[in-house]
Amino acid sequence: MEQSKLEIACFNRESAIIAQENGADRVELCANMKEGGTTPDFEITKAVRNVLSIDLNVMIRPRGGNFVYSDGEFEQMKTEIEQFKKLNVDGFVFGILKEDGSVNKEQNKELVALAHPLPCTFHRAFDVVKVINQSLESVIECGFKTILTSAQEKNVVEGIYVLAVLVGKANNRIAIMPGGGLRSSNIALLKQKTNASFYHSSAITDSSETANGDEVKLLKMKLL
Template identity: 65%
Template sequence: MNLKKIEIACFNLESALIAQKAGADRVELCADMSVGGTTPTIEMIKQARENLTIDLYVMIRSRGGNFVYSEAELEQMKLEIETIKKLGVNGFVFGVLNEEKTIHIEQNIALVELAKPLPCTFHRAFDAVLDYEKALEDVISCGFSNILTSGTFPNVMEGKEVLQQLVIQANNRIEIMSGGGLRSTNISELDKLVNANWYHSSAITDGSEIANPEEIIQLKKKLQS
């Protein structure tokens, strides 16, 4: 039986340590929760790596807002991947779109190639695409290992039918990781329908920026039951 896994989005070192202690399988480290996550500082990544034994994925995103990047922003992202790769992280999280809300194949491939041999997650930029079936094939063709998505809806419960479709279409060629409004209160219902291997949550329940250890424990428990 395939044990299902949980990734916790962490916006500070404290959350990352809580996530590990509470049984998370992986940490996605980001800065700036207010814009949905950006590249964390080198110092924060170093500290996280020194203190975590579980896998550490790092977000590469130069700013909040849309996912269409200028040449300068792309160069910055490339530099960040090259620098952070040397710090012993386990993977990267990013995503680049065209103006037309399609996957920017060329630019994503360039970043995925730079990250090799580390795996990459295409993040919730996916939720902005207009044609998710084509976008899924495009993301696979770029060489990503995972897609973090709420099924192109504001949250996973609204997007659950699309998430189910994505898992079926992906057919184990890529991991579809459901995230966006995922909580211990809805993970059982979601998993029954979607049946993915990975789920993603910030596990923040009190309006702060710190993960709630009890919430992580419950997410894991309900996923395994």
């Protein structure tokens, strides 16, 4: 069985360096931690790309709040994907819903096509979809490679049984990546129960917005 991998959500250049130095396999770069992550600044992304040799995925989310976007916001998302592709990032993270809580297949497909050949992760918009199994199929149909989710619970531990079910239903058609309250204290349990291939954490252990190197190291160690 191939080894499970670790993605660290980073909100600054320093965190990205800490993530890489302590064994992370991938960085997800975002801005606005308090909003749950939004599109990072272009220049900061460029600086992060310059110091990273591991994979760098970039969040494309114009604002906090819900995941239903105006035409203007959708155009902004398209422009951002085109711009960030020029920086040789390794993938994108986004998710668009309709007013009724279903996956907006048309808009997501358009962004996935625009990102091609880079892989896309459907982010925690999945945690507010109305019908979880149907939405899983919709996200797969859109061409995403990964879903980042806590299975609609406050954190991954509360969502652990649904996460395990999702991994089974996905059946290697898409990676289910547990994220949301994932820490070194619970990652071994998550791995044991869900058998997911990728895990997501900010590795932040204090009130700052910077990853803790020891926490990254522990997270990685417990996946071995």
